[in-house]
Amino acid sequence: DQQVKQNSPSLSVQEGRISILNCDYTNSMFDYFLWYKKYPAEGPTFLISISSIKDKNEDGRFTVFLNKSAKHLSLHIVPSQPGDSAVYFCAACFGYGQNFVFGPGTRLSVLP
Amino acid sequence: DTAVSQTPKYLVTQMGNDKSIKCEQNLGHDTMYWYKQDSKKFLKIMFSYNNKELIINETVPNRFSPKSPDKAHLNLHINSLELGDSAVYFCASSSRLPGQWRDIQYFGAGTRLSVL
Numbered sequence: 290d291q292q293v294k295q296n297s298p299s300l301s302v303q304e305g306r307i308s309i310l311n312c313d314y315t316n317s318m319f320d321y322f323l324w325y326k327k328y329p330a331e332g333p334t335f336l337i338s339i340s341s342i343k344d345k346n347e348d349g350r351f352t353v354f355l356n357k358s359a360k361h362l363s364l365h366i367v368p369s370q371p372g373d374s375a376v377y378f379c380a381a382c383f384g385y386g387q388n389f390v391f392g393p394g395t396r397l398s399v400l401p
Numbered sequence: 402d403t404a405v406s407q408t409p410k411y412l413v414t415q416m417g418n419d420k421s422i423k424c425e426q427n428l429g430h431d432t433m434y435w436y437k438q439d440s441k442k443f444l445k446i447m448f449s450y451n452n453k454e455l456i457i458n459e460t461v462p463n464r465f466s467p468k469s470p471d472k473a474h475l476n477l478h479i480n481s482l483e484l485g486d487s488a489v490y491f492c493a494s495s496s497r498l499p500g501q502w503r504d505i506q507y508f509g510a511g512t513r514l515s516v517l
């Protein structure tokens with residue numbers, strides 16, 4: 290029962306180009322979504338979030354887009370840098386509880 | 402000055418043993434969590450503690466028990482270890498950042514448990 294899916298296990302992008310990481314969810318109750326980045330041998334670190342009342346949130350090079358009707362969100366990184374190479378996790382939750390549901394992650398490799 | 406630290410980083414043990422993983426946070430957060438990252442890489446919440454009260458307890462075996470001696474610590478005890486317990490376990494704590502609707506979680510580096 291995978292409520293949050295990241296169907297691309299890996300993605301390779303040239304430095305300077307755009308990276309687009311996708312996430313799909315099945316539970317229409319989810320109203321808050323987050324992206325975390327994880328380097329090897331470290332824990333995930335928070336990157337950016339979006340609530341269901343918005344369809345876009347931007348923070349520097351990172352933009353998250355939410356399409357509620359399609360139950361889909363995406364993370365855009367422009368321009369991509371080698372230091373962005375990491376595993377990116379999509380997470381979702383609803384209500385005021387702390388029960389976050391994570392996807393399996395997408396490994397991004399930014400090639401110099 | 403690591404914000405969320407967990408020990409040990411690696412734990413190799415035999416089936417049937419009892420083991421503990423420690424977690425400490427120096428961020429002053431009220432809520433702490435344990436997650437299990439399984440072989441398919443999903444991070445699944447196991448427990449969370451808020452002000453020493455258990456507020457989430459997912460369907461994990463009762464061989465797993467969280468222990469919180471104080472707000473800064475949430476240790477994970479595992480009894481009678483089984484092969485299927487092999488995974489990476491992450492501790493986390495959370496707070497709400499300005500402008501955020503929900504708590505943001507800060508994770509430790511993980512403990513890789515291997516049960517032989």
